Amino acid sequence: MTDDARRAALRQSVSVAVATGLYGISFGALSVVAGLSTAQTMALSLLMFSGGSQFAFIGVIGSGGTAGAAIATAGLLGARNGLYGPQVTPLLAANGWRRPLAAQLTIDESTAVATAQADPAAGRLGFWWTGIGVFVMWNLFTLLGAVLGDALGDPRRYGLDAAAAAAFLALVWPRLSGPGAHLSRLVAGGAVAVALALTPFTPAGVPVLLAAAVAIVVGAVAPVRPVEART
Amino acid sequence: MSPTATWLAVVAASALVFGLKLLGHLVPEHWLAKPRVAQTAALVTVALLSALVAVQAATIGRELVADARLPALGVAAVALMLRAPFILVVVLAAATAAGLRALGMS
Structure with missing residues (x-):
């Protein structure tokens, strides 16, 4: 791994950790507003540690859903983390106690940074730095958000909801640009259409998961190309 | 509850x-040795992240909503096209939404 590759991976890790951590403040505040205690809110960020699942969970609880619905929705949305596992295990080669630790840190952000590196060693570095960095920042800012809670007022006022959308856009962007990403752009467009079309008719979190069906169908029928060069 | x-x-x-x-x-790991599995897994990631962008930017609960998040996302896209760093993209989006809401947009 060159120094440049190492620096690029570290820089991305820190940027992602800070950006993701910052919208942890909106999770903390929204969770308290949804009726969870500060301790319950912290338990979600420490133990569940998957932003989408956490937002989905408090969304169901906050709108009066049952415990069963909240668990199912969080689980459905968390299933994508299971899909990330096979993408990162070849980079990590984690065994023993590192394996459950790596599993807990396998989220959108750590997977995206790890797989965006051209060099496997830089990818490994990116995974751990992003995973641990997001974990620390996410929990610190969740606590801050929960404590501030009502005092902060509406996190929307600070544009934190828009920041979350922009963060996901920035994560998917490198996968959509450049030659060879034609199929990815097709799938992205299909996923957006499916997610928005299903939103009025399905519980929170389900449209995102069903959008994955687009990728599975395209993946099953499209001609297999050599692994796309990562940017 | x-x-x-x-x-x-x-x-x-x-x-x-x-x-x-x-x-x-x-x-x-040998599941990954099949190029189709690797390709499909990568496409699944793209689909989920793209769907998350859409849901985060244009929905509240079960409603489709067009509010300050959409122009903020547009600003983020322009910043990404100009190769702005991740943190700048996110900050610009938040500032855009916060600014538009301060001006009275929902």
Whole structure:
């Protein structure tokens, strides 16, 4: 791994950790507003540690859903983390106690940074730095958000909801640009259409998961190309 | 929901989400040797992240909503096209939405 590759991976890790951590403040505040205690809110960020699942969970609880619905929705949305596992295990080669630790840190952000590196060693570095960095920042800012809670007022006022959308856009962007990403752009467009079309008719979190069906169908029928060069 | 019931739900849902993560790490690596599996897994990531962008930017609950998040996302896209760093993209989006809401947009 060159120094440049190492620096690029570290820089991305820190940027992602800070950006993701910052919208942890909106999770903390929204969770308290949804009726969870500060301790319950912290338990979600420490133990569940998957932003989408956490937002989905408090969304169901906050709108009066049952415990069963909240668990199912969080689980459905968390299933994508299971899909990330096979993408990162070849980079990590984690065994023993590192394996459950790596599993807990396998989220959108750590997977995206790890797989965006051209060099496997830089990818490994990116995974751990992003995973641990997001974990620390996410929990610190969740606590801050929960404590501030009502005092902060509406996190929307600070544009934190828009920041979350922009963060996901920035994560998917490198996968959509450049030659060879034609199929990815097709799938992205299909996923957006499916997610928005299903939103009025399905519980929170389900449209995102069903959008994955687009990728599975395209993946099953499209001609297999050599692994796309990562940017 | 009682505090005890909420705690049980928090622990059960967290265990389920962790179990799914761990399952992904226990899948035999030779599954990945098949290019179609690797390609499909990459496309699934694209689909989920793209769907998350849409849901985060244009929905509230089960409603499709066009509010200050959409222009903010547009600003983020322009910043990405200009190769702005991640943190700048995110800050610009938040500032755009906050500014538009200060001006009275929803």
